[in-house]
Amino acid sequence: MPITVRLPREVEERIDRLARLTGRTKSYYLRELILKGLDDLEDYYLAAEVLEKIKKGEEPTFSLDKAEKELGLED
Numbered sequence: 001m002p003i004t005v006r007l008p009r010e011v012e013e014r015i016d017r018l019a020r021l022t023g024r025t026k027s028y029y030l031r032e033l034i035l036k037g038l039d040d041l042e043d044y045y046l047a048a049e050v051l052e053k054i055k056k057g058e059e060p061t062f063s064l065d066k067a068e069k070e071l072g073l074e075d
Contacts, residue, residue: 005030 007015019026053059068074 015026015029018024018029050059054061062070065074
């Protein structure tokens with residue numbers, strides 16, 4: 001499925017230059033950026049969502065002592 005993305009001119013120029021200097025396509029680099037950056041984006045936004053739930057009291061939290069005890073890791 002084709003996707004259209006609008007980028008700032010400076011970013012597109014950087015990708016153009018990289019593609020030209022390396023002999024790869026712009027699509028190759030855009031795909032690499034998406035694949036490598038998606039994990040970070042998911043981690044960030046999902047963590048931010050959980051943090052908001054914690055702040056609202058909608059997500060349980062545990063002290064380190066309690067977690068260690070429940071996991072059988074206490075000294």
